[in-house]
Amino acid sequence: MDRKSIRPTTDELKHFIPLQALSEQQQVLLAGVAEIRTALPKEVLIELGSDDNNTYFLLQGTLVLDSADNHRREIKADDASAKSPIAQLRPRKYRVMAHSAVRYLVIDNAYLEDIAQNHGSASGVEGYEVSGDFQNESSAFEDQLSTLLLADLKQDRLKLPSLPEVAIRIGRALEDGVSDAHDIAEIIQIDPVITAKLIKAANSAIYGRRNPVETCSGAVVRLGGDVTHKLVLSFALRELFQTDSALLNNRMKTLWKHSTRVAAICYVLAKQDSRFKAEHAMLVGLLHDIGVVAILNYAQNFPDEAMHEEPLDRAVHNLRAEIGSMILNKWGFPSDFVITALEAEEWMRNKGTAPDYCDLVIIAQLHSYIGDNKGRHLPSIDEVPAHRRLELGELTPRMSLKILEQAKDQIAHAQSLLNI
Numbered sequence: 087m088d089r090k091s092i093r094p095t096t097d098e099l100k101h102f103i104p105l106q107a108l109s110e111q112q113q114v115l116l117a118g119v120a121e122i123r124t125a126l127p128k129e130v131l132i133e134l135g136s137d138d139n140n141t142y143f144l145l146q147g148t149l150v151l152d153s154a155d156n157h158r159r160e161i162k163a164d165d166a167s168a169k170s171p172i173a174q175l176r177p178r179k180y181r182v183m184a185h186s187a188v189r190y191l192v193i194d195n196a197y198l199e200d201i202a203q204n205h206g207s208a209s210g211v212e213g214y215e216v217s218g219d220f221q222n223e224s225s226a227f228e229d230q231l232s233t234l235l236l237a238d239l240k241q242d243r244l245k246l247p248s249l250p251e252v253a254i255r256i257g258r259a260l261e262d263g264v265s266d267a268h269d270i271a272e273i274i275q276i277d278p279v280i281t282a283k284l285i286k287a288a289n290s291a292i293y294g295r296r297n298p299v300e301t302c303s304g305a306v307v308r309l310g311g312d313v314t315h316k317l318v319l320s321f322a323l324r325e326l327f328q329t330d331s332a333l334l335n336n337r338m339k340t341l342w343k344h345s346t347r348v349a350a351i352c353y354v355l356a357k358q359d360s361r362f363k364a365e366h367a368m369l370v371g372l373l374h375d376i377g378v379v380a381i382l383n384y385a386q387n388f389p390d391e392a393m394h395e396e397p398l399d400r401a402v403h404n405l406r407a408e409i410g411s412m413i414l415n416k417w418g419f420p421s422d423f424v425i426t427a428l429e430a431e432e433w434m435r436n437k438g439t440a441p442d443y444c445d446l447v448i449i450a451q452l453h454s455y456i457g458d459n460k461g462r463h464l465p466s467i468d469e470v471p472a473h474r475r476l477e478l479g480e481l482t483p484r485m486s487l488k489i490l491e492q493a494k495d496q497i498a499h500a501q502s503l504l505n506i
Contacts, residue, residue: 092122094145094191102143102191103169103234103387106243112201119197125184132173134181139195142172147188151180160185170388231401235384235409249417250322252277256315265311271303274318283321283506284314290506291499316365320349320372320504326379331386337398338382344454345372350500351450352443354493359476362446368500370423370443371450374430377410378402407431433464436471445472 096113099105099120108116122145125131132142134154149161151173161168172190173180255273264270275281281302288305289298293313299305306314327342329335352371356362381402410427426444429435433448452467467473 093117094120094122098122098145098191101145101169102171104171106238107234108201115201116193116197120191120193123190123192125188125190127184127186129184130181131184131188131190132178132180132182134179135177137177141174141193141195141198142182143191143193144168144172145189145191147190148185149188150183150185152183153180163188231381231385231388231397235381235401235405238384250277250325252280253315253319253322256318260311260315267303267306267311270306270311270314271301274306274314275302277322280318280321284309284317286506287317287503290503292496292503312363313365316369317503320369321506323372324504326376329382329386334382334385338379341375341378341382345375346501346504347454347497348372348374348447348450349504350497351453352446353500354496355446355449355476355478357496359441361441362443367443367446368504370426371447372504373410373414373419373423374426374447374451375406375410376413377406377408377427380409380413381405433470436475441472441475445475448472449476449478 094117096110096117099108099113099117105113105116131149132138134152144161144163146163148163149172150158151161152158161172173182252274255276256270259270259273274284285299285302285305287293288308293309295308299308309317324342327338327345329338349368349371353364353368356364356367385398385401407428407430411424414423414427422443425442426447429437429444430447430451433452435444435448448470449467449472452464452470455464467478
């Protein structure tokens with residue numbers, strides 16, 4: 087191994103998530119003491135069980151990580167997980183070996199402690215704890231995830247999800263007054279998957295009639311421009327609820343299931359009240375937790391072994407509203423979407439004189455949690471102001487609203503619509 091002292095540039099330091107939170111002065115100081123090393127294929131960088139006081143980052147090449155239970159994984163320099171420290175938990179949970187020729191960064195944690203204490207915050211380097219708490223796996227992960235995500239958010243560095251192109255184009259066409267079904271269908275047909283889903287939706291139990299439609303323009307005629315737009319948005323958003331992380335995949339699936347359940351209940355509730363549009367309500371319900379999608383995608387930047395359920399839950403709880411509202415603002419959605427993202431878990435919310443879509447989502451969420459452990463510490467439906475504001479009517483003992491109990495089939499149809 088080449089042991090010559092090669093120092094990193096500050097630009098190289100900024101590539102790594104924990105070091106992005108450092109001030110410019112701190113980055114200059116760290117660049118003067120950090121060291122770049124190289125290793126040849128099959129050379130060991132970190133031994134399993136070692137307890138050295140260094141932090142390692144991969145700059146170039148590919149590493150192989152082997153755990154004590156013979157679990158093996160690779161990390162390439164351009165992987166999202168390579169933006170976080172390599173095998174940072176101590177004692178080391180992996181034996182780290184070069185798979186190809188590699189360049190990597192080594193930082194003595196004593197330098198980080200000195201920089202934090204004498205050239206910045208006394209409690210640590212803005213979310214990158216290097217003191218004794220750094221070895222507390224759960225708190226270290228939560229601190230880094232929350233602090234760095236908020237820092238990126240406030241400094242406009244956070245990569246927010248993009249609204250799918252087909253949905254954007256249909257929205258623009260409708261804003262420009264385009265109502266011809268053939269013209270709208272031509273836009274939709276740039277995406278064959280969404281085209282097939284729209285035709286299937288038009289023939290579903292919710293919208294279908296005796297004569298099935300077989301073309302996209304026929305589906306648009308049956309549904310109308312506004313309903314078509316809302317459904318295309320709903321279908322297109324499905325692709326955002328995905329992750330490349332095997333550990334986070336189940337969470338994302340659970341989130342999609344919850345979001346579609348809430349959306350379906352919103353649809354059914356809105357059908358009972360002429361003050362609301364059913365498809366609009368469904369879309370508001372589908373997007374109320376869009377901030378969680380961004381948080382889970384951001385968590386992919388951390389190594390698998392650093393992720394822990396409880397701190398991730400806390401980060402989601404603390405950040406979902408702010409991030410969700412920012413995403414919907416960026417997408418140009420109306421204020422009722424933004425307000426719902428911000429306030430949908432304020433159970434005792436009672437704002438304004440008239441009910442709004444956020445009230446629908448609050449009721450829908452509480453209904454979705456019935457029989458679930460998550461609902462044990464939440465108020466019952468008849469206790470929240472949204473119930474009174476919506477004038478939803480009778481409640482049965484130990485059950486949800488009668489209107490929803492009697493609409494189980496409608497809810498199931500609406501939920502299946504979103505999963506076409």
